[in-house]
Every structure is written in structure tokens, then in C-alpha cells.
Amino acid sequence: KAFASGADAVIVDLEDAVAPEDKASAREALQQYHDSAGYQPIWLRINQASSAEFVKGLALCRQLPKLAGVLLAKAEQPADIERVYQETGLPVIALIENAMGLYRIEDMAKASGLLAFSYGVLDLCNDL
Numbered sequence: 001k002a003f004a005s006g007a008d009a010v011i012v013d014l015e016d017a018v019a020p021e022d023k024a025s026a027r028e029a030l031q032q033y034h035d036s037a038g039y040q041p042i043w044l045r046i047n048q049a050s051s052a053e054f055v056k057g058l059a060l061c062r063q064l065p066k067l068a069g070v071l072l073a074k075a076e077q078p079a080d081i082e083r084v085y086q087e088t089g090l091p092v093i094a095l096i097e098n099a100m101g102l103y104r105i106e107d108m109a110k111a112s113g114l115l116a117f118s119y120g121v122l123d124l125c126n127d128l
Contacts, residue, residue, distance in 0.1 A: 009042075011045055011071060014060075015045050015053075016073070027060050034063075034064045043070070044057070044069075044071065045071040046058070046061065046073065047073055048073045048076070049075075049080035068090075069093060070091070070093070071094075072093070073097065074097045074098055076100045078110060078111035081108060085112055086112075092114055093114075096117055096119050097119070099128055102124065
């Protein structure tokens, strides 16, 4: 439905938008969509690097070679951005969603694979 609206890009959120008990089925559904004839490239938002779901998100990205890129939730350090890029080969948008990410933004700006920053306004304001 999102592509039918004329959107230039679509982000699928596997982080906060999906309850923990639903993440496995969401990954399965995304794999099915990726393999379908109607697939259009999407950006995938994965959990922050300190989360147990992060590794599962990276594994999924490796299984979806036609992704447009990856959004890294709650980015806090350059190594996390570089890991996403090295393991997926995809451009990374790092989401600044907490004070630590904001504090380290200059260092993260130098990370390999970083395409852009974006802000998670509600999480950032809440943390600040």
C-alpha cells in the first residue's frame, strides 16, 4: 500500500513497531515479500547494536540482497554502523535517538557505509 501512495521510499520497521513475540513472523513475512514478484526495494529498520535482535536483523539483511539500505536504530558508535555496512554491503542511515548517540555524532559521521543521519525525535527528547 505504501508504494501505491507514490512514496519515493518505504521503511519497514522491525524495531519498535513490532512486538518482541511477533518479530520472528515479521522477518518471515518480509522474506516472503522480498522473494515475491511484486517486490520493490525497501529500507529496513533494525534494532540497536546492543539488542539481542540486532544479530537477527543483520542475518535477515544478508538474506535480502535487494534491500535499498538499513536504518540502524539508536546508533551510538561508529563501530556499529561499520559492522552493519561490512556485513550487509548496504548503505546505513544511523538514527540518533538518545543522548549518547548525539554526543558521539561527530565520530559516527566518519563511519564507513554511513549514508545519512536521522533523528528519532520522541526517543531522543525522552532520553534528553
